[in-house]
Amino acid sequence: MTEQKEKFISILEKNRVSDRSEDLLEYGRDWTRKHTPDPCIILFPKTADEVQQIVSYCYEHNIKIVPSGGRTGLAAAAVARNKEVVVSFKKMDQIRSIDIESGSVVVEAGAILENVQKAVSDNGMFFPMDFAARGSCQIGGCISTNAGGLKVIKYGMMRDLVLGLEVVTPTGNRLRLNSNVHKNNSGYDLKQFFIGAEGTLGLITEATLKIVPKPKNLQIALLATDNFTTILEILKSAKLKSLDITAFEFFTKPCLQAVLDHVHHCRNPFAEIYPLYVMLEIDCGDRAEDLQYFVESVEHLILDGTLSLNHQTFKELWAYRENIPETILKLGQIHKNDIAVPISSMPSFIMKLEKMIFEKYSAFQVLLFGHIGDGNIHVNIIDTTRMPMEAFTKITDELDMEMCRLIKSYHGSISAEHGIGLLKKKLMHLYRNPEEIQMMKNIKSVFDPTNICNPGKIIDI
Numbered sequence: 155m156t157e158q159k160e161k162f163i164s165i166l167e168k169n170r171v172s173d174r175s176e177d178l179l180e181y182g183r184d185w186t187r188k189h190t191p192d193p194c195i196i197l198f199p200k201t202a203d204e205v206q207q208i209v210s211y212c213y214e215h216n217i218k219i220v221p222s223g224g225r226t227g228l229a230a231a232a233v234a235r236n237k238e239v240v241v242s243f244k245k246m247d248q249i250r251s252i253d254i255e256s257g258s259v260v261v262e263a264g265a266i267l268e269n270v271q272k273a274v275s276d277n278g279m280f281f282p283m284d285f286a287a288r289g290s291c292q293i294g295g296c297i298s299t300n301a302g303g304l305k306v307i308k309y310g311m312m313r314d315l316v317l318g319l320e321v322v323t324p325t326g327n328r329l330r331l332n333s334n335v336h337k338n339n340s341g342y343d344l345k346q347f348f349i350g351a352e353g354t355l356g357l358i359t360e361a362t363l364k365i366v367p368k369p370k371n372l373q374i375a376l377l378a379t380d381n382f383t384t385i386l387e388i389l390k391s392a393k394l395k396s397l398d399i400t401a402f403e404f405f406t407k408p409c410l411q412a413v414l415d416h417v418h419h420c421r422n423p424f425a426e427i428y429p430l431y432v433m434l435e436i437d438c439g440d441r442a443e444d445l446q447y448f449v450e451s452v453e454h455l456i457l458d459g460t461l462s463l464n465h466q467t468f469k470e471l472w473a474y475r476e477n478i479p480e481t482i483l484k485l486g487q488i489h490k491n492d493i494a495v496p497i498s499s500m501p502s503f504i505m506k507l508e509k510m511i512f513e514k515y516s517a518f519q520v521l522l523f524g525h526i527g528d529g530n531i532h533v534n535i536i537d538t539t540r541m542p543m544e545a546f547t548k549i550t551d552e553l554d555m556e557m558c559r560l561i562k563s564y565h566g567s568i569s570a571e572h573g574i575g576l577l578k579k580k581l582m583h584l585y586r587n588p589e590e591i592q593m594m595k596n597i598k599s600v601f602d603p604t605n606i607c608n609p610g611k612i613i614d615i
């Protein structure tokens with residue numbers, strides 16, 4: 155047994171230190187499959203004290219660490235491919251306390267999002283972060299990626315929901331960065347650095363999160379259309395009518411087709427398949443008829459539409475959107491982008507984007523879906539011809555460069571919510587100017603002077 159493994163066993167118990175090949179493979183990567191995992195060991199601490207001991211030892215011995223949450227990330231940010239030590243938060247999954255008056259919940263970093271939602275709901279309140287990976291992703295991962303999801307239009311991203319953090323810095327210090335106060339202007343707000351840092355500035359061990367009153371009466375409309383301008387008109391109209399919009403999502407025809415083909419309980423909601431679909435979820439409160447009136451008011455814009463009538467149809471309508479990420483993986487090799495542009499520029503941006511992709515390779519299928527109410531679309535390029543992976547990667551790399559320039563011309567973002575990780579790192583120099591990148595490197599070196607914490611992610615030092 156190596157000295158390193160012995161040390162980790164002395165900090166943890168033997169059964170929470172693993173170098174079994176199945177574990178190295180499983181915990182050495184996230185949802186992406188572009189990199190070969192090759193960590194040296196996987197550690198499962200149960201307490202912040204254990205995390206601190208692990209990090210202190212790694213700092214003293216210049217051992218690289220990759221923090222690992224639920225491994226649902228889509229940017230290869232939790233990938234360990236250079237013999238790093240993986241620190242998994244799987245066993246730090248406690249929900250410690252819920253404080254309704256303060257509007258907060260305290261959780262360990264490894265708490266699964268869905269469990270937090272449920273615990274908060276059981277106490278009569280609502281934790282609004284939500285997306286399809288809710289059953290696997292952890293709060294620490296959501297914070298480290300500054301996750302967005304389905305309810306951003308009303309409640310904001312993870313950054314807006316974090317009140318306080320406990321972190322272990324790469325030099326082995328344990329910091330409590332704010333706790334349960336909603337207002338704190340005492341100098342720099344250091345916790346913000348760790349939100350969206352993809353584990354490069356330290357390890358989050360605990361979080362205090364905001365909770366809010368439950369929505370009273372959520373209802374959903376699925377509307378079909380054939381152009382993006384209409385989608386924006388619907389959004390504008392809903393805003394002007396002061397509807398309490400809690401989600402505004404869209405997907406294209408091939409996305410729905412994929413769901414209908416692969417999810418047996420999903421049937422076409424309409425008699426035909428239309429080019430575009432928009433999902434509008436609102437909190438109707440005591441006015442259950444609000445959504446019906448709204449749909450009638452936009453009837454002249456849409457090709458067809460349907461409403462949730464009860465809890466069952468509510469779930470059925472959400473199922474179309476929620477099954478998309480998993481089912482489109484079955485269509486062929488896939489290349490994903492997660493981009494944002496100002497909402498009002500969406501129609502012209504998408505037209506140029508599709509033209510650019512088809513000119514490059516007309517056999518690609520382009521599937522678009524996402525959080526259009528936030529100006530965020532997931533661009534999925536699918537190669538159904540199953541060309542060799544190297545050839546596919548070469549074309550999609552070139553496309554990424556062109557797409558990045560297009561996004562920049564719209565003052566948008568190359569990563570709306572999934573982060574940079576390893577996957578989008580090569581685009582950073584096109585998107586951020588050299589001064590910004592240098593500033594990021596300076597910040598990294600303040601927190602992590604020996605570059606041991608998730609090295610190689612976001613930027614190279």
Ligand SMILES: Cc1cc2nc3c(=O)[nH]c(=O)nc-3n(C[C@H](O)[C@H](O)[C@H](O)COP(=O)(O)OP(=O)(O)OC[C@H]3O[C@@H](n4cnc5c(N)ncnc54)[C@H](O)[C@@H]3O)c2cc1C
Nearest residue numbers: 223224225226227231285292294295296298302352353358
């Ligand atoms: C089907 C599906 C749908 C999705 N939908 C959305 C969506 O709508 N919106 C969205 O934003 N994302 C979405 N994602 C992406 C992903 O689920 C989120 O990025 C999620 O926040 C990652 O959490 P995780 O626990 O799986 O983190 P991981 O993938 O394990 O890690 C992500 C990053 O966080 C770091 N990290 C993890 N835990 C810690 C910690 N305790 N301390 C420090 N660093 C840590 C890792 O090192 C890595 O850099 C989706 C993914 C899937 C598979």
